[in-house]
Amino acid sequence: MDWETVGRCVNRALHDLEPERSRRLDGLVNIGIDETSYKKGHKYITVIFNHDTNTVVWASEDHGKSVLEKFYKQLTPEQLSSIKVVTGDGAKWITECVNEYTPDCAHCVDSFHVVEWAMTALDEVRKDIWHDACSEYKQVKKDNPCGKGRPKKDDPELAIVKAAKADEIKGSAYMIKVLCFLFDTKYHMQYIISF
Numbered sequence: 639m640d641w642e643t644v645g646r647c648v649n650r651a652l653h654d655l656e657p658e659r660s661r662r663l664d665g666l667v668n669i670g671i672d673e674t675s676y677k678k679g680h681k682y683i684t685v686i687f688n689h690d691t692n693t694v695v696w697a698s699e700d701h702g703k704s705v706l707e708k709f710y711k712q713l714t715p716e717q718l719s720s721i722k723v724v725t726g727d728g729a730k731w732i733t734e735c736v737n738e739y740t741p742d743c744a745h746c747v748d749s750f751h752v753v754e755w756a757m758t759a760l761d762e763v764r765k766d767i768w769h770d771a772c773s774e775y776k777q778v779k780k781d782n783p784c785g786k787g788r789p790k791k792d793d794p795e796l797a798i799v800k801a802a803k804a805d806e807i808k809g810s811a812y813m814i815k816v817l818c819f820l821f822d823t824k825y826h827m828q829y830i831i832s833f
Contacts (some may be wrong), residue, residue: 662696663695663717664717666720667690668725669687669724670748671684671686671724683699685697703735706732718739723743724736724743725748726745
């Protein structure tokens with residue numbers, strides 16, 4: 639079977655299952671907008687997701703303001719006014735389109751990007767603290783040269799190393815789990831950071 643036959647079969651099945659695809663855009667209240675790459679060489683697809691039904695309602699090749707405007711321009715005034723919450727990754731082109739076409743809705747950062755940014759920030763803090771602790775240890779070792787072998791239990795150098803600044807971020811993984819819970823549940827939309 640060749641791919642043209644597969645394509646015709648898929649189109650026929652889609653027409654049988656959903657003869658009016660424009661009905662997907664009715665009743666949109668909470669939507670998500672994101673782009674993703676689908677091939678090497680920076681080929682992108684923009685996707686609109688209905689948070690209430692957990693379904694993709696619209697997709698188009700490429701990304702940017704001109705692509706997102708295609709979605710908004712095909713919506714009726716009633717469909718535009720029904721949208722109350724839009725989540726996205728904070729890209730400028732998403733913000734501009736949301737402000738232009740649905741200015742009365744709440745524009746929020748999606749849960750995936752909130753957790754990703756928190757993990758990146760936490761990792762940077764961890765690296766800085768680790769580098770500070772290593773520098774402090776090297777300085778103590780330089781100031782107090784000792785013999786070969788393991789240090790004794792009551793050695794002051796060992797106490798400094800054990801009390802390194804790495805303890806400052808202890809428990810931060812628990813906060814990330816709390817963030818994941820809050821932002822992973824669609825009923826906690828009011829907790830999403832608005833901008």
